[in-house]
Amino acid sequence: MNGLEGIAPEQEQLIQKARKRVIESIGKNMDLYGITLSHGLLYGLMFFQNKPMTLDEMGEAMEMSKTSMSTGIRSLLDLKMVNQVWEKGSRKDLYEVESDWYQTLADFFGIKWRKALEINLQSLRKSLVELQDLADRFPEDELLQTCLLTDIDKIKNALAYYKWFDKLIDSFETGEIYQFIPKEVPDK
Amino acid sequence: MNGLEGIAPEQEQLIQKARKRVIESIGKNMDLYGITLSHGLLYGLMFFQNKPMTLDEMGEAMEMSKTSMSTGIRSLLDLKMVNQVWEKGSRKDLYEVESDWYQTLADFFGIKWRKALEINLQSLRKSLVELQDLADRFPEDELLQTCLLTDIDKIKNALAYYKWFDKLIDSFETGEIYQFIPKEVPDK
DNA sequence: ACGTACGTACAGTAAAAACTTTACGATCTT
DNA sequence: AAGATCGTAAAGTTTTTACTGTACGTACGT
Numbered sequence: 001m002n003g004l005e006g007i008a009p010e011q012e013q014l015i016q017k018a019r020k021r022v023i024e025s026i027g028k029n030m031d032l033y034g035i036t037l038s039h040g041l042l043y044g045l046m047f048f049q050n051k052p053m054t055l056d057e058m059g060e061a062m063e064m065s066k067t068s069m070s071t072g073i074r075s076l077l078d079l080k081m082v083n084q085v086w087e088k089g090s091r092k093d094l095y096e097v098e099s100d101w102y103q104t105l106a107d108f109f110g111i112k113w114r115k116a117l118e119i120n121l122q123s124l125r126k127s128l129v130e131l132q133d134l135a136d137r138f139p140e141d142e143l144l145q146t147c148l149l150t151d152i153d154k155i156k157n158a159l160a161y162y163k164w165f166d167k168l169i170d171s172f173e174t175g176e177i178y179q180f181i182p183k184e185v186p187d188k
Numbered sequence: 189m190n191g192l193e194g195i196a197p198e199q200e201q202l203i204q205k206a207r208k209r210v211i212e213s214i215g216k217n218m219d220l221y222g223i224t225l226s227h228g229l230l231y232g233l234m235f236f237q238n239k240p241m242t243l244d245e246m247g248e249a250m251e252m253s254k255t256s257m258s259t260g261i262r263s264l265l266d267l268k269m270v271n272q273v274w275e276k277g278s279r280k281d282l283y284e285v286e287s288d289w290y291q292t293l294a295d296f297f298g299i300k301w302r303k304a305l306e307i308n309l310q311s312l313r314k315s316l317v318e319l320q321d322l323a324d325r326f327p328e329d330e331l332l333q334t335c336l337l338t339d340i341d342k343i344k345n346a347l348a349y350y351k352w353f354d355k356l357i358d359s360f361e362t363g364e365i366y367q368f369i370p371k372e373v374p375d376k
Numbered sequence: 377a378c379g380t381a382c383g384t385a386c387a388g389t390a391a392a393a394a395c396t397t398t399a400c401g402a403t404c405t406t
Numbered sequence: 407a408a409g410a411t412c413g414t415a416a417a418g419t420t421t422t423t424a425c426t427g428t429a430c431g432t433a434c435g436t
Contacts, residue, residue: 003338006331014322015339018315022343025311034219043305050338055383065426070384074415091434092380095278099347116217123213127206134202139256148190149236151203153374154287155210160372161289167369180368181355184348186341224394245412253396258414278406279412 002049021046033079033108038064039072043081043097051086052094083140086145102183106172114169119163128155190249207236207322221267226252227260227313231269238283240273268295276318290371296361302357309350316343 004012023044030040045061046053053061058069073095076082082095083105098104135148171177192200205281218228228299233249234241241249246257261283264270270283273363323336330333 001235004335007335008332011322011326011332014318018318019339021311022308022346024309026253029308031222032300032304038424047342048339066382066428067384068425071425074384092215093383099345101346102352105353112220116220120210120213120217123209127209129204130206136200138199144196144199147192147195147203151207151236154235156281156374156376157287158210158289160374164290164369164372165293171369177368180365181352181359184352185349186344188344226394254412255397255414256395259395261415279415 003048019187023048025165033081034112034159035079035081038062038068041067041071043076046082046095046097049096052087052096054090054092054094057090079111088094102178109169109172110177114166116167117162117169121159122160124155128152128159133156189237211236221269223263223267223269223301226250227263230257230260231264234270234283237284240284242278242280242282244280252274267299268292287297290366294363297357297360302354305350305353305357307350309347312343312346312350316340316347320341 001074003074004015004018007015026047027037027040027042029036030043035043042058042062045058052176055073058064058073059066062069062147073082075082077095080098082097085094085096087094091182098107131148131152135145135152138144168177190204192203195203211229214235215225215228215230215232218231223231230246230250233246239353243254243257243261245263246252247254250257261270265283267271268286270285272282273282275282286295319336319340323333323340326332355366359368
């Protein structure tokens with residue numbers, strides 16, 4: 001079940017070859033999203049599938065265990081790169097790739113980068129308060145003040161950067177970024 | 189040598205604690221850049237250092253082998269997150285963090301994401317040509333045409349997305365993005 | 377209610393990555 | 407030129423990650 005049923009074997013092979021090139025290319029580069037190669041290939045496989053897939057179908061196509069498919073799908077779901085869909089009459093879970101890649105990118109930043117950003121912000125703020133506190137307690141200690149100032153300065157710079165970064169991610173989520181760089185229209 | 193020489197031990201400890209919190213937070217989240225935890229911690233360490241560091245100093249501070257520092261620095265150099273600096277009279281290599289985080293982010297996209305983008309583009313274009321070629325050779329085969337069209341459509345959509353993404357990265361490298369989202373000014 | 381099918385938790389294993397030790401070539405000092 | 411110092415390549419070890427097979431809880435069909 002690859003959506004090519006009924007095609008002459010010779011032609012099907014050509015299509016498969018063309019697909020495989022894209023699948024492997026995309027799959028390999030998905031490490032940028034923190035996705036392993038095999039899960040990236042799974043994504044690539046599903047990308048060319050025109051129907052939602054079940055875990056069993058994936059396992060057969062990937063020649064891997066169903067368990068692996070389960071974990072792979074889960075990490076793809078976490079990033080909203082695939083969606084679960086429902087079809088009446090099917091007991092099995094069905095999944096398909098999110099076809100809107102702009103949305104996928106926005107989700108990725110919203111999920112992963114925003115979380116990292118918030119964790120870092122929290123640490124930076126807490127440490128900033130502590131250092132400022134220490135500075136306030138020994139206003140006459142020149143050496144201490146100098147040392148503290150450089151640390152505080154770095155933290156403030158980092159905070160400013162993260163504030164900017166936060167706004168950038170916002171623009172992805174709201175879609176304002178597309179006013180700055182409009183979505184491209186596909187050929188023909 | 190942590191830039192805190194001469195500070196009262198009690199106060200130094202407080203500063204170290206504040207630094208450590210930030211270092212660990214940043215270090216952990218550097219996996220988004222494809223940097224391992226220990227190399228991320230190395231980056232964090234260097235972030236608070238006010239002087240360029242040698243591999244030996246890093247090894248001592250991190251309690252790790254010099255070889256590890258060497259490889260860590262290399263991956264940070266690849267992403268331009270640290271810079272090599274020269275001081276006359278020193279035989280040892282010296283490194284310091286790139287303090288401009290906006291630049292660091294732009295470099296990251298320019299180096300990693302752009303490369304992935306180009307690889308994918310190449311695969312997509314090649315497969316597109318092959319599929320269009322196949323379509324041209326059997327214009328009367330309805331079933332084949334339908335199948336090919338869906339694949340070709342997907343590829344064209346992907347190409348459009350990557351075209352947009354390319355422009356986005358451009359805007360980081362040229363700095364135009366800051367016209368859309370201005371850099372933030374640090375407090376005080 | 378019982379049997380069956382499904383997804384996943386869990387434990388074990390195989391593969392990969394991270395880290396250290398050792399060794400070596402290059403460069404500088406004397 | 408000999409000796410010392412530096413960075414890293416290479417090999418070996420340890421730790422982590424990826425994957426599989428089994429087992430279990432849940433839900434559905436009869």
